[in-house]
Amino acid sequence: xxxxxxxxxxxxxxxxxxxxxxxxxxxxxxxxxxxxxxxxxxxxxxxxxxxxxxxxxxxxxxxxxxxxxxxxxxxxxxxxxxxxxxxxxxxxxxxxxxxxxxxxxxxxxxxxxxxxxxxxxxxxxxxxxxxxxxxxxxxxxxxxxxxxxxxxxxxxxxxxxxxxxxxxxxxxxxxxxxxxxxxxxxxxxxxxxxxxxxxxxxxxxxxxxxxxxxxxxxxxxxxxxxxxxxxxxxxxxxxxxxxxxxxxxxxxxxxxxxxxxxxxxxxxxxxxxxxxxxxxxxxxxxxxxxxxxxxxxxxxxxxxxxxxxxxxxxxxxxxxxxxxxxxxxxxxxxxxxxxxxxxxxxxxxxxxxxxxxxxxxxxxxxxxxxxxxxxxxxxxxxxxxxxxxxxxxxxxxxxxx
Ligand code: C5P
Numbered sequence: 273x274x275x276x277x278x279x280x281x282x283x284x285x286x287x288x289x290x291x292x293x294x295x296x297x298x299x300x301x302x303x304x305x306x307x308x309x310x311x312x313x314x315x316x317x318x319x320x321x322x323x324x325x326x327x328x329x330x331x332x333x334x335x336x337x338x339x340x341x342x343x344x345x346x347x348x349x350x351x352x353x354x355x356x357x358x359x360x361x362x363x364x365x366x367x368x369x370x371x372x373x374x375x376x377x378x379x380x381x382x383x384x385x386x387x388x389x390x391x392x393x394x395x396x397x398x399x400x401x402x403x404x405x406x407x408x409x410x411x412x413x414x415x416x417x418x419x420x421x422x423x424x425x426x427x428x429x430x431x432x433x434x435x436x437x438x439x440x441x442x443x444x445x446x447x448x449x450x451x452x453x454x455x456x457x458x459x460x461x462x463x464x465x466x467x468x469x470x471x472x473x474x475x476x477x478x479x480x481x482x483x484x485x486x487x488x489x490x491x492x493x494x495x496x497x498x499x500x501x502x503x504x505x506x507x508x509x510x511x512x513x514x515x516x517x518x519x520x521x522x523x524x525x526x527x528x529x530x531x532x533x534x535x536x537x538x539x540x541x542x543x544x545x546x547x548x549x550x551x552x553x554x555x556x557x558x559x560x561x562x563x564x565x566x567x568x569x570x571x572x573x574x575x576x577x578x579x580x581x582x583x584x585x586x587x588x589x590x591x592x593x594x595x596x597x598x599x600x601x602x603x604x605x606x607x608x609x610x611x612x613x614x615x616x617x618x619x620x621x622x623x624x625x626x627x628x629x630x631x632x633x634x635x636x637x638x639x640x641x642x643x644x645x646x647x648x649x650x651x652x653x654x655x656x657x658x659x660x661x662x663x664x665x666x667x668x669x670x671x672x673x
Contacts, residue, residue, distance in 0.1 A: 286314025398434025585616030
């Protein structure tokens with residue numbers, strides 16, 4: 273892999289791990305990247321700008337103005353020049369400033385002006401890293417779409433043992449390379465995704481629904497957009513938000529509304545990922561008025577909903593890829609295989625409710641992907657965002673065949 277032609281802003285803050293930034297810079301340059309170092313005033317106490325400018329072949333940027341000639345350094349231009357911004361090492365202080373927009377140095381102003389993906393590699397003592405305020409700030413930065421490169425555990429500069437060591441430079445380079453590789457894997461592709469539950473109305477205040485949170489479908493939408501796809505996300509009622517600008521969201525409530533939106537969008541899509549937990553049945557009638565309580569038993573008549581995935585399977589054209597999910601409690605593989613054939617899917621993502629950490633509302637999932645040719649791959653339990661990356665990697669193989 274290579275980083276040829278990529279513009280990287282390397283942000284260095286005041287941590288002892290700043291000495292590793294020289295190795296990181298060297299590794300980026302060796303991979304063909306152009307690197308502009310932006311260092312905080314405290315960072316300069318740990319590593320000299322002379323070393324960094326010699327390695328990068330560019331003057332290091334640190335102050336808003338060059339002291340002797342008053343030249344203004346534009347953080348906006350730098351932010352727009354960057355294909356990626358990597359802040360390594362990132363101290364608790366800089367993490368806090370980035371999380372809260374405290375733009376009191378060149379690095380934070382560049383970060384706030386940048387449209388490029390941002391990677392943050394924290395480095396600090398174990399207790400500082402574990403402190404709720406640091407963790408809260410990292411969560412905030414994640415929620416803004418930044419990538420946190422987790423520190424590793426081991427001996428720290430304080431001689432204490434614990435989590436807080438900045439990730440090794442080679443590993444950081446590999447993460448950035450992977451990012452650029454996947455960023456292009458779905459470029460120019462249109463992907464439609466269904467997510468969340470459907471609500472089937474009984475009367476103006478009641479519905480039949482299910483426990484789907486939408487987390488898996490939203491994670492897939494983010495992963496597809498990150499891989500360069502134009503995404504249409506058709507979602508039932510959920511309390512989630514999307515982050516990536518490449519996602520167009522269509523909110524629906526019932527299976528019928530989802531059916532209409534999905535069939536309309538599929539004809540212009542290269543792929544559809546059917547992640548929604550669509551209600552199999554809806555009430556035969558929906559009362560205009562709130563149904564009144566009576567002492568008697570109440571029997572609801574339900575009628576089947578249309579199967580959206582199966583309908584798309586029928587109109588699927590050569591070159592289009594259709595992916596389904598199967599949530600099973602028993603005879604998992606057999607049921608998933610039969611779904612694959614009945615709905616004309618290219619592959620099915622099976623999650624079993626028997627696996628702890630899998631299924632509804634969790635932030636993790638454990639899946640097996642079964643392909644049309646019978647090939648079955650088991651994946652370990654991982655965060656839904658990483659499961660989404662696995663699905664996107666396989667989808668990219670199908671679409672780029
Ligand atoms: O048949 P079953 O509901 O288990 O199939 C699950 C798969 O089919 C999922 O991909 C789900 O999103 C999709 N599905 C659908 N429309 C339905 C029922 C299921 O798209 N009415």
